[in-house]
Every structure is written in structure tokens, then in C-alpha cells.
Amino acid sequence: MGTRNSGKKDELHIHEINRTPEYTDFIQKLAAFHEKRGTAFEPEPRLPTMHGHVHVDLLQLYRAVIDKGGYDEISKVQKAWGQLANELGMHFEDNKGMGQLSFQLKQDFYRYLAAFWLQDQHGIDPPPKEILEQVSCASKYGPVLTRSMETFKHHNRSSEETPTKEKEERPVESTPVSSTRASGRLREAPPQRVPFQPETGPTRPPRQTSSTSSTPLQQHHSVNMPHSQSNNSLPQHNSANPVQIGQQQAALRAASAHYVPPQSDTASRLTEVFEPRMPITVPLRPVATPSNNPAEFARRNQHLQRLRDIPLAAKAQIPGVGFDGPNIYTRCLQALRSEIPTEQAFALNHLVKISFERGDKYKFESFQGLAEGLIDKGLEIGSLFYDIQWEIDYSGYPDATDLGALDGLNGTDDILDRIDRLTPKAVMDHLQTAEFSDQFLRIIEAILTIRNMVMLIENASYMSEVYPLRDLLCIILNLPNLEILVEVKHFALDIAEQLTPFLKLESDSPLYRSLLNQLDSTDRGVILTALRAISRISMNSDEANRLQEVPPMVLRNIMNWLLLNDEELMDACLDFLYQYTAMVANVDSLLRAVDMERVVPHLVRLLAHGAKRVREDRVLVPEQKLPSSEDVIPLPIDLQEKLSNTDEPQRCFQWLQSLFEEDAESHITQIAIWQAYQASFGALAGSGRHMLSAADFIRNVSHVFVNARAQIIRGPGEVQRFIIEGIRARSAPMDPDRKEEYLPCKWVLPSNPITGRCTSFFLSGEQMWHHILKSHLGIVPGEGGQFEDKEVNWVCGWKGCSKYPRPATKKLSELTRHIKTHIPSSQKRALSESSESVAKRPRKTFIVPAKTMSLSWEQTVITRDERNPKIEQAAGIPLSAVLVLRNIARNVVKTDAEDELVKEQESSGESGGWNERLFRPVLPRLFEVMTENKAMATYVTSLLQLVQED
Template sequence: MMAPPRSTREPSIPDNTEYTEFIQKLTEFHEKRGTHFEPEPRVGAKHVDLLHLFKTVVERGGYDKVSEEKLAWRKLGQDFNLGTNNLPALAFSLKTAYYKNLAAYEIFTIHGKEPPPKEILEDTTAKGGGLLTRTLENYRPSARATLGNDHSEASGDDGTPVRERNASEEAPGSGGRVTRGLRQAPPQRILFQPETTSRQTRNVSATSHAPSPQHPNHHQQPRGASTSFNPNMDHQSLAVANYEPRPQMPLTLRPVITPGNNAAEFAKRQKIMRDAALAASGRAPAPSRGGIMLPGSGFDGPNIYVRCLCALRSGIPAEQDYALHHLVKISMERGDKYRFEGFPGLAEALIEKVLEISTLFYKVDWQILYMDDGAIPGADIINGLDGTPEILRKIASLPKLEVDDNIQTAEFSDALLQINEAALTIRNMVMLEENAQYISEMLPLRDFLSIALNLPNLDCVIELKHYALDIAEQLTKYLHFDQTDSLYISLLSQLCGNDRGAILTALRAVSRISMNLEENNLLKGVPTKVIQNIIDWTLLDDEDLVHACLDFLYQYTAVVDNVDFLISEVEVEPLVNQLVRLLMHNATIKPREKYSGNATRIDMPPQIARVPEELLAQLLKLQEPERSSAWLRSMFEEDPDERITQIQLWQAYQATFTSHVAQTNVPLLAAADFIKNVSTTFQDKAAAQVMQGLVQKFIIKGIRFRTTPVDMKGEEFSKCLWRVPLGEYCGEFFMSPESMYQHILKDHQGANQLEDGKFENTAGEYMCHWDRCHRFKAEHATNLFQLARHIKVHLPPKPSPVKIPTPYFGGPSPAKKQKLSYIIPPPSYSLDFIQTATDERKDAAGIPLSAVLVLRNLARNLAKTEAEEIAMKLEGGVSWVDKLFKPVESRLFEIMAHNHSLVGSPLHCRFSDSTNNVIVILRDGSTRHCRQGPINEEFDAMRL
């Protein structure tokens, strides 16, 4: 079993005082409102920082402003790194998290208004914007806001989708067809309607039967496949029962009676004229209906959802075409709102439709029987209550029809298209967990999946098989199978094919069996061929397929009987070698700098360094106070432990620039302004202070002399280490190697520079006086050219071409961050470590984690198998643990020593050696030998 998850805070949630105070305020706010508050709402795979989310939305104008901007919530989802898989759903989840937890707080704190009660804010959905229209002063509930259930946004209030072809229908995944437009609904007949001026129109309103707000109806319909449908009763959707038509707005003008503005009155007058014409010709008019209100008159009809449900259950091909086309669009575009339990009978109708696939290939017409009357079921009966365990036998015994996979009739293509659309609708809807759990209780759907996965091997049914596998992948987490179950056998049979998509989906479906149930998935009865195929697929360069195979092997090897079958029927040595290789899948080398010893600190020089000529030329081009700031940064650096007297600093500034005032026409700063500029230059880390004592001293605390000046790019100058006759260093600083080269030859060797810039090569005895250089000590150079060539080895490297904003005004630090020149780091050495995939908590993840889990299952369960007992009883028998893991033991130790992604996780392998001990690999890469027996408790304690 895997170790329990760590209780540490995720990196996406900060740990500071501001965040804690904000969450405390929100908690108190929601407690006062009486609403549920979730401090760390989960969106996708991450927890959301509510403080960051609140600041971001408020900076962009608030909830209404963000909701009005197109795709704004998707952009926020990308800013919060929620991932790219199903980004629209993640964006809506992020919007819902803000709406439930921060919307009322925004109204109260940002807009200064009193938020409305939770019944019209937090208890509703985050659909749309209009947050400020929901305050107590101006909130007016919409007449079509609810339809009597908790999912009003899924009940069709958005209106019927337009039937003209639009751009969204051409887009992939929109559910529209590229080859044809939207099917038109059969036109509603306009029948007789009495005159409104002479008698009141009878209008049946659903509101007369709906419970009033003062007396709500708390009766709840039972949930489940066995209670949601009764073939003897025509259930009406709860949405239909509570449907309220749009209120009719009275006209202020009196229009002319036309078929467009008053069809009933116009038809009445036409009828009077026809009756008069018939009476004039001597024929009697048709008998009057006495003002009876006919269906379709005075009622707008159901919304699009109920319209599609009724059309699907009608059995009329034209109606079903219309219904299925819209159901595909609705399930794709509104899948997060469209729930089976809100429309009783929809799931049953879709299942009945997809079961018609058998009529295209077999002589059968399935009938679902929902009543257990004790009668013997026939060959075409599917048990709707208990399922059909012999469905595979029934399919095998059915007479087959001749189907040409190349040329098909129009009736065959239209029927197959309707079945594919029904299966696609189910597939889209089960992506919502509530729908998957709801429909998993419907046993006829499991029978359909078995039928679809065992259809003839034809190209025309590939699409339907993939839809069936996608449905099975979402449902198996709520199902438990034994090895004789028809759907379980059908899923395993897909692993013997050559369709990568079918194999990948089937592997995921099998690996998810019983994931959300208490029963364990034992994976009994897996054929040897399937096991061998899975082992072979781990050798492919296909990450998705390899990951799915490892997930299956992890579930499979967790059972001792399965491990016994594995080592008895399959060659396991190649699998172990491959698993060890996958421990380094996509590994990268990460060098780490290690230090030996402690850093040393250099004392501050007794006096300021000389300003290099190159730096001085750049400083003289600046104005004050920029010039003094640049000079300070070049000649001084921050040090909280050092101090300089103000008079010493002022005198250094005067000595540097006083002689150039006439040349640059830039006066010096006043002493007080100069001292203030020191603190400004070093961002308030250098402060003017008074040091008490026998004699008060005015100092600048927090700066020190630089040992080596830097230019305005942050590059250090190089010091000339040529020793002068008195034995001291020259001490001049130069940035470019050319300037230092000319300085040595001209100032220290007295060389004569010609007009073309070259130096005259003179004969004589020349020596190199560079510090610690022994060249030309015993044997002098005979000419200047020999010495000049040697001097080039002492020249500094060329400065880096990094550019900085010009001019540099002493604000932020130069282009590259300055290192503390007075700290000398200890000797360092580099170590290379290996890193594989990790999650956001820096724990092992991906293929390496799955591989080490399979190895762990094998190492734990091999000693418990019957094959191990038989091997140890034989004379000279070798333990399966030694046989499989001894050849790769050194490689495992090497990986555990260098791969810190696996070593740092709480998951480690343990192997038994030939001395009946257990070798445990600890976090630091070391090993420990323990006696077998109660090793699990000891190992788990070390693991945690």
C-alpha cells in the first residue's frame, strides 16, 4: 500500500502573516453570514490561494468586470497554473471558487454595499456576472431564474440553440456536423384559438401545480437506476412540471389584424368568410368545436432539454435525428450542468437507442425487462434489474447478418449515425462524476458495453467501440467485477488487439476497477497473452502507453496469487530489467555546488581606492546628484558591520571632483545634500548616525570602502600588480586589457609609442616585475617585444557586453547583482545528481514512481508465493528474490545514491538476500540489513 499523503502545505498556498489574517477575516465574515467557507478550495489538481485570487480580480475591476471580459477567467486559470487539460472547466471552477468564497466579501469591502442573503448569492451558481445587481437595494429575481430544481442553469433557460449553421458547429468538438446543418424540428401546427376580446383564453399554467415559496415541497424523488424509470408510467420531468412561460407584454398600439400579430383572430375572420361563402353556395359549414383549447395553443412548449427527451422517446426517426443532434451539442457544451437525475428517463432512452446496434449485425431486437415476474427470459431479453450475466453467450448464439463494410445502405448509415450520437452523448455526460455514478447503477448499460466491445471487427464500428471504452473508463471506478463478468472479459480482450487507442483506454479502465469502492481489485483471470503483451509494451517509446502498463502492473502485482502466476507463466527477468531502466526515465543531471569550510571576511581597506581614469571619464559626463550616486556605488559597498565618518566621505568626494568643476561646469553638492544622497543611493541601508564617546563622531553606518572599484555596469576593475622600485604595487585600476597593456609598457618600461599606436622594439635587458611572476628572473628578455608578448598573460579579460539603462542614476543595482567583495567563499566542488519527474510537492511522480512501486510489490510478495516455497525446497534452489534482484542490485544502489527524486520520497525498495536478511535502502542512499519476520513494522517506521 502507498504511504499516506503528507500533511505539509502545498507550494501554491503561502505561509505568511498577511495570508493568515485574510483567511481569518473571511472565516469570521462567512460565520456571520451563515455560509459555508472553504479556506483552500481545490481547482483541478491544485489548491487556490484566495488572497492572491482576490487581489488579482479586484485589480482587474472586480467580479463583474472580469466576467464581462471574454475568456478572462481562462486567462486567470493560466496565470494560476491550473494546467491546460480541459481549461474551460477549470476556469469555471476557479470562477465558482471566487463566487462562493469571495463574492459577498467583495460587495461588502470593495463596493461598500450590503450583500444579499445567501439564498440569492452563494446558494446559486456562478453563471454570468451581474454581482452588483444582486445587492439588497436592487436585486430582482428573474421570472425564469429557477425551474423547481437545483440545476436551473441546465434546464434550458438559455434558450433553444439556433438551428442555422454557425462557426461553433464547424469547430472540432462542438458536436455540430460539417457535412450538414442542424436538423429542423418538425413545425408546430397552429390550431384554433378563441378570440381574446370575447372570452378568456384557457391557458394551462404549470405554476398552478408548483409549490409556493411559502409552502415548499420537501418531497424528493428516489435516486437510482431501479427507481428512476417505470415503463408503465409516463414520468414528466421536474423541469416540465415547474416550467413558467415568458410573461406576455401588453401592446400599447392597436395593430392591424394580420397572421403575424394575431394569428388566431385572423384565422377566425378567415373562417367566418369561408363559412359565409359556403352558406352562399348552399353548402353547410363544418361543425364548430365550441372553443376547445387544442394542444399547442396558448403554451410555448417545453424547453430544449425536455423537447429533446420527448423527441428521443417518441421513436420517430425525424424527431430522434433532431433530438440526438442537440443532445450531442448540449452534452459537449453544457456537460458540467446537464445531469441525468434532473431528466428522468433520459438515461434509459439513450441506452435503449444504443442497444439498437445489435439489429444492424444480428437478427435480434433487444427488449429490456424491468419486472421480475418469474418468467424464463428469452434470447432477446435483457434483464434491467439484475443484469444479463450470459450476455456473451447470447451474442455468440445470435444469427449474424451480412454487412458490407465498404458499401452501406442509406438506412444502415442513418441508423448507425443515430446510435453513434447516442453513445457520444452518454460518453460526454459521464465525464461528470455525478452522471458517472448515477448511470453506473444501470445494468443494461453494462450489457451494452459488452455488446459494443464484441461487435464484428469492421471499420464502421470503430467509433462506437471507442465511445464504449471511454464510457467504461469513467464507470469502472464505481464497479466491482469477478473474473467471469462479461464486461471484465470484454475489456481484457481489447488488450489482444493492435489499436493503440483501444488498448490505452482499456488499460486505464481495468486499472480503475473498484477505485471508489471498498472492495479490492484483485484482477483475477488475466490471460497469459495479455500479461506478456503488457510487458512487451513497456519497451516502447510511448510514455502514455508505458504509464498505463505500469499502472496495471502495480495493481496486478499487489496480489500474491497474481505474482505467483506471473513468475510461473511469464519470463519475469526482462520485466525487472526494464523496470530498473525506467527508474531513470527522462532523468536530467543537476549539478550542485558544495563547499568545504567556511567563508572568510576581509577587513576594510584603511583608505579609499584611487578612481580609475576610465571610470572618472564616465562620471564627469553625469550631472548631480546622479554623479555622486554613481561614484558611491563604484567606490563603496554595503556592509552592516562597518562605518565611515562623514567628514572622511565628504573629503573623498571633494578630492575626486573639485579639480574638475571648471571643466564640467557641474558644481559639487552641499555637504548636507551629499550625506542625504548616501542613504538614498544605498536604499536606506546606509544611515547617518552620531557615535557617542569622549568625542562625538558623525558617521555613515552600513557602508565600507571597496577593495576593487566597479564600473557602472557592475564589472570589477583589474588592479595593476606591477611592483615599483620600492617594492609596492602600482595600484592603478584598469577595465580593458588594452589600457593596462599600454600602462605597463609606457609607465613601467618607458617604451616609446609610435604614431600608428605600436611601440618601438628596443634592445636591452627586460624583467617581469608582476607579483609572483618568475619569468625572465634568471635570464632576462633581450628586447621589448619578448617582454610585451609575456605581459599579455597578466592582462584582465575583456569586460562582458552586458548593457544597462543609460545613463545610470544610482537607483537599482547595475545590470548584474553585485557580490560582496569582502566575503571570500570557501573552496567548492561540484557534484552531479540525477533528477526524474516530480510533482508540485517535489515528491517522485510519473513513470519512475510507477516503476519503483511495481518493483516494491515484487520484492514484498515474491517470498510469499508457492513458487518461492517450491524453489527453496529443491536442492540448491535459488530464491526468486535473489534470482530477479541480484543481477540489478548494484544498479539499484547506484540509482538510489544519485537519483534524489526517488530517494527523497517516502517510497523505497527492500529486497531479501540469500542470508535470509532484508536489505532496506534508506533516504540517504545507505543500506540496512534486518532480519525477516516483523520487518514490515520496522521498515514502515523507517519509511515514515
């Protein structure tokens, strides 16, 4: 059973808002109406249903109430609002919930739509808001359609007189009713006797809100007043009614459940469903305090006094106990400088963790001696692979005869020469002693700590002024090529990458030469880091990075790496070349070391690296909607004959489908559509065939078009008009069976003053072709339906054609070829129909499609400007490539190689120099990139200006 019920719930229609343009217009009109009326309006009120809260579609509610006769008619029928809620998709299983739902639905219509309904459907001014919106729909002030201020005042006067009259006519409860026994019912219970209860309320009467309304409290005070004052206001039978006296006394003591305030119809209905919460029982436990349990507190005080009298035993003082000692930072620093192997092992182990986890706050300048201690530990790597002990001399005058003495103040200029004179030890890659491994591990930890700490820019700037670190990097980078040294060399390159932005390195600098030597490696990681370190030299200083004396082998390697499909390596090579080609002398060296005639085309190809085609449609003329017309086009001849032989109502259905289409924003008058139908088939009435009446014809329109409906409208100062809303006349007929539109003949006819052209329609281009030849050109086919190819004097009358505006003598074959250009071929029509079938939506003939132009361009990597996000800027490899090309074009004309080439070209009769030779073959591609790549256009333009200078 549970499955069956759940299936039924799933099949129920759930109410939803249909947000159509018509709905939007209706809500806007409704909001403007309430704003002008000065009443509150909620466009989407919520209602509770068994499926959760739903938002009410006021347009659906409005139409449903109108279809059932209006608000007053529905209110007359019991449970009609509940049935309406079910029809709209609002459901509830239990009767209580359904009753509340139907009442709230009625209240929503009454509050938001009733006044609008009176004005829109009945053309009368709605009652004031004081007697409509501000009064509950459950009030008994009569129907909404006939409600007025007079009926409202009359109802108020009658409501004030009715209670007194009923009270006087009602018999006393103690009086027996004679018809009780006769009717056979059980005897009624005797009235409850209420004992006397003295007055305990305040002596001062409360302030009354109205002098005309009478409350039980006023009646009670009138009883206690002197007889002369209360005789007129209190009925005589009240003294004999103990129940009413009890109610009056209870009203003085507290809120009475029997008290009903006056004018209860205007009170809120929300209090009727309120149920007070049940009282909660809270368990209580006694708490001992000095007042309720003094004996317990006296016992506690005696126990505390005995504890205070016990002498404390003296504790022995243990050295070091009670003193936490220095923090972990100071502990590691002192352990590192102690030169005790175990202490250094402890310090380096923790320094690696601290530098990795707290690298954002761990600074060298806060711990004096930390940098020197780590460098000293790192220099011990020399003793593992060479017979030497590197030591730093901070006196400024190191011993020149001692190979291991390093200048700690100015740096060791001949450090590379000293390394070349050293004799390497025989160290095996995969087999070492325990002592060697432990010492090597400590050295790696010291270098790793430096590497982690210089990732902070403050530490990198600080260490750039520590010259022994440069010597340490040179020593590590020039160690033997062993596998166990790969990791430590990568650490040294990472350190160099962070230091070089703060360094000014000349061509004879040991660190610069060591970094260039790494570019001869086969390790991709070594090459990448070395290229980045070299490219960043002097990045954060005012000094220019000259990058002089780069070996030709390094330049050739860089050009070869550009050919690899490795974006990271390619980006690093282009950064290096950008810095390198900024100097004229370097461009001269590049021309002599590398075949630039092959390099430049590859750099031009990189301008489109990662490019993709972007397509965008620009609207030239927006979409337009043709205005509707009351004129209905006549049926084509073939369709007229076909429908004339069809019986009703099928004939009516096909006629409507042929000449009309749905349009929610248009309408046509009923008399116009009926007259058009009569004009098409009125002649058949005399033949005795069955014809539809006007009423049946109007009803059939709603059967053909679902959204079409007959309405009555009337504008300000106008008479009523009977229209059919939701349809409009087609501009061209449509075959109801094939769903294919007829082709209009656009031949201009001066004899037709209304349209100015021929009004015939044809289903095929061949029929239209024969029609033009016979009807407009007067050419009649010969025997067998063949046309003679003779000369004809004619003018093309097709609308908009300017090919033959004046009479010309042409052969018939040439004439027919021209006419066929105006007639759509069957292939084009089939193609358009297939595209419409793919879109799965009918084409609206009254919509003129927008005229668009499709643009496509080439887009590479771009970035957004931080100050103006709408501006797109070039980035990545294409930007680096164009900057390198621009440097070459700017500086190549200043080199010695340029002078040599110019002299050579003068002897051979040529001209142009290196720019002509390098960039002339790629000029078309440069212009193409400038045209299609918006982000790169500015840079390519500046490059072309340099290339094309005379």
C-alpha cells in the first residue's frame, strides 16, 4: 500500500509559477495598482502544502477564479476553495490542513486580487481599502461585488444592536423549557452554582480604548456603583444569573477564557490555532548554605584550620630543576657553535624543522652567529672529497699560501683556481663508512637549513652580503660529479636563485662562472635552476645585468632547448635571452655563435604558442518583431481547392493552421477572422454543404491553438471589442500537411495600390517560375509545354532587383536564368528545414532574425590588469618571444656584424643589413599576428617599426 500511495503522490501536479512574459506584465500591473491604491502587495505569497511551502502564481489563481464565476460565486459553494486549491496543484491529505490551505488561498485572492478583479473584469471602482483589504475575508460584510460604505455602516449599526436584543430575549438558564421533555431529549444539566468570590483586582479601573464598547469589567463596576447610577446601565436579569456574575468576577482577577473582545471579526485568526506549552517539571535539590546548614560549614572551617597548622617539609634543591633554560632557538644556536658532534646533530635536526615550519618568521638577523655557524658546517664538505680544510679568515688579510683560507670580508676571488689545484679523494657513490655518512648528513642539514631560510626575502637580502656563502656555493657547485652530491648541488642552486636578484656579478665573478658551467649539464633540474639564477642577477638593484662572456656552447645549447616541447624550460631560456640580447655586445656574440636565420623563424612561431581560435558573433541589427495586422492573406489556389473538398470541422482546423500562428502578445478581432473565413468558403453555403456557425468557429480556434482564448476588452472611452488573444495572421500561408510555407511572388504590380506587388503564393519554385513567365511576362509555352528560346524585350520587376531596371532585349534562356536567382531552390529550403528540425522549435515567421557578423581571432595566454580588470595583457612564452625579437631588431643594427654585412652587401648590390635578412621572410606572419592577436598587437607593432626603419 505504501508503494501505491507514494506513486500517486508522484503523479500529483505540484503548483509552480510559470514565469512567462505575460506573467511578468501581470505582476507589474498588479504592483502598480496596489501602489496607487496604497495597500500592501506580495507578488509571490507562500502557502503550506503536503509537499512543503509553494509560491502562489497569482496569474493562474486569477484566471482560475474568473473561470469559476468570480470570488463571490466560489465563496457561496462549500469547499469550493479547497477544490480550487487541488486543481492548482496544492494538496493536503488531512481535512484540517486542507481547510487551512483553502482559507489562506481565499485570503490571498481577497487581499491581493479582489480589488483588481472588480476594476479589471467588471469596470467598477473597488470599495475603499478600509472595508476591503483591511478587513478579513471571514467577515460578514457581504459579497465583494456589492460591498459599499453604506452597507458597511449599516452592518456595524445592526451588529451593535443585535447582542443586546438577543440577551434580552434569551430566557434565564434556570427557567425550565417546556418543549424539552416533549421532544424526547435528555434533561439538560442544571446550571453550575458559583460561590461568592471577593474582589481581589486593582481598585483603579483600567483605561478604556472606546467609550462606546461595553466590557465585562465596566459591567462589574456598574454593579458596585450606587443604585441610582447603575439602574439604567445594568439589565435586571443579571442579578439572577450567577454564571455571568462569575465571569465578571473572573475577568477582574485574571485573563478569562470566556472573554471575547468586541468586533472579533476584525481580530487576527492566528491566535485561534495557538496552543500553550505544557509546564515543564524541573527537579530541585537542596544546596547547603551558611544560613540553612551552619553545622556543615563549621565542620569545613575546622578541617581547613587543621591543614594550615601542619608544617611543610623542606624539599632538597636539585641543580637545574625549576629553570626551563633557554628557548629552542637559542639552544640550537649554542649547540651548533659548540662544535660537539652530538650537540650539533641535535641542533641541525631541529634547525631543519624550524626553518621549514617557521620559515616565514625565522630570520638570520635575529640570531647573531647562526649564518656563520651554518656556513662553517657546510664548508666541512670539502674535507670529505678533497684533502683540504676550508676555514674563514675575518681579518681581511688571509694567508695567500694557504689554499684553505677564505676571505670572509671581501670574498675569495681565486676560489675556482684553488679548487682546480685540489686532488679529489676516491669516494664511492654507494658505499661509505658510518662516520662519513653521519658527517655528510649533518653537512646536508646545514645547507638545507640555509636553503629553507633564504626563501624568505629578508633572509635572502641579508645573506647576499655574507661573502663566505658565495664561496660555499662555488665549492659545492664544483664538487665531483657523483650521485650522492646531486641533492646538495640542487640545494646550492636554489640558494643561488634566491641570492642573485640582490647581487651584481661581473663576468669574472666565481659564482657567475660556476652558474654558467652548470648549463653544460644533462640534468633538467640543474639547467632550469641555473638559468633562473643567471636571469635574475641584479633584478632588485639598479645595476644592469650584462651577462657577458657567455660561452658559445652555452648559447647553442639554449637555442636547442628552445626546440623542445618543454614549456618550463622554454620559458627559462627566453628569460635568459631577453636579458642577454639587451646588450649590443651580446647580440654581436650571438650572431657569431648561432645561425640566427634559423632561430628568428622559430621565435616567430613561438608568438602563437598555445594559441586558440576565439569566435564571437557581433549583432549588427537586433532581432525585430513585425507588427500584427487584421488583414488575412487569401488562400493559394491549390490549397483553396483542397480545403473546399474537406468537411467541417476539419476544414476549419486546416484553414486556421494555414493562415494563423500563435503569438502571446498579439490578437485579432473575432469579426475580422470570421469575415476572412467567410470570404474563403462563403460560396460553399449555397451548395448545401454543412457550414460552421460563428460561435462554433470561435470555439474551434481554442482547439487548434491551445493558448488562444476569446476575450472582451474595452479601452478608456471605447466600446467593447470582442477579440481572440494569442494568435496572429501569417505573412505567408503554410501547407497544413507538409508544414511547409508557401513562397510569395514579389513581382511589382503598379495596378495593385494596396500591396504594390503580386499577392500569389506557390509551394514550389517551379510553379512560381511558370507563374512569372505566363502572368507577368506574357510568355506562353509552345507545343508539349516547351518554351522557344527567342529574344524578349523585358524589365525585371522583382522587388529590390536592380539588374535590369530598364527594358532590355535578351534571349529567353538568359531571362529565365536571371529569374531563377530570385526563387529559392529546393535544396536551400531543405537545408533550412533540417536546421529547424535540429533546433526542435517551430520558426516564428513574424520574427525577423538579427543580422550578425561572426568574428574570429587568435588568442594566446593573457593576464588581467590589476588596476583595470577589463584590460587584457599578453603574458607567457609569446610575450617573451616578441620581447627577444624586439631586442634583436633594436640592437643588431649597432653591432660590428651589421657593419661587416653592409659592406658585403654593397659589393654585391644588396641592402638592408641584418634586419632585412632576419625578418623579411617572416613579415607576413608578423602582420598576421598583429592583425589577429589583440593582446600581442602592440608589441608586434613596435617590432615592425624597428624592422622597417630605413
